[in-house]
Amino acid sequence: MKVRYYADAEVQSWHEHTIRLLRTIHDERGLSVEIDRIDERYSSITDFPGKIRYPTPEAVYERDLKRNRDLTERIDHRPSDAYKPYGNFDIAGNIALVDEEGTVQWASTLPGYADGYGPDAGPHTSLDFLEDIAISPSNRVCVECLQLLDGDETFCPNCGYEPP
Ligand SMILES: [Zn+2]
Numbered sequence: 001m002k003v004r005y006y007a008d009a010e011v012q013s014w015h016e017h018t019i020r021l022l023r024t025i026h027d028e029r030g031l032s033v034e035i036d037r038i039d040e041r042y043s044s045i046t047d048f049p050g051k052i053r054y055p056t057p058e059a060v061y062e063r064d065l066k067r068n069r070d071l072t073e074r075i076d077h078r079p080s081d082a083y084k085p086y087g088n089f090d091i092a093g094n095i096a097l098v099d100e101e102g103t104v105q106w107a108s109t110l111p112g113y114a115d116g117y118g119p120d121a122g123p124h125t126s127l128d129f130l131e132d133i134a135i136s137p138s139n140r141v142c143v144e145c146l147q148l149l150d151g152d153e154t155f156c157p158n159c160g161y162e163p164p
Helices: 012-029 057-065 069-074 079-083 126-135
Strands: 002-007 032-037 095-098 104-107
Touching: 002 012, 002 126, 012 032, 012 126, 057 079, 057 104, 069 104, 095 126
Parallel strands: 002 032
Antiparallel strands: 002 095, 095 104
16 A cells, blocks of 8 residues: 655645655555655655655546546545546645555545534545554554554454454
């Protein structure tokens, strides 16, 4: 499993915090991290422990999000509503979980914290998600099959994996 950040988040503090969390997720959880810098707003990112690429939002949308059935099943929106509302790309700031085949299995639909989005927004936001998996990935996701978890499971109900 890989964690991919579509950068840069609109709010600079979110952007910087996202990068800090990705470093933690890499260093302490041993997960791969990478950045697709589709909208460069802030300074260059140095000493990042994963790949940094510079695709266009359109390329990312076509490759990762559009007509992605796995993703559509896991988020509450059609990808076009979440990432291309009214015909404009709205992807930067979100993060995605990518499986071994390179397919995005889940992506946040809110590029930041739940604050300001309402009480049920937490599971859909990038930073709440990253903070959870920086503490313990198995609270939120099975690192084997990318099944989303709610933190009470001792093993993954989808593939049976027991986190160490
Ligand atoms: Zn699993």
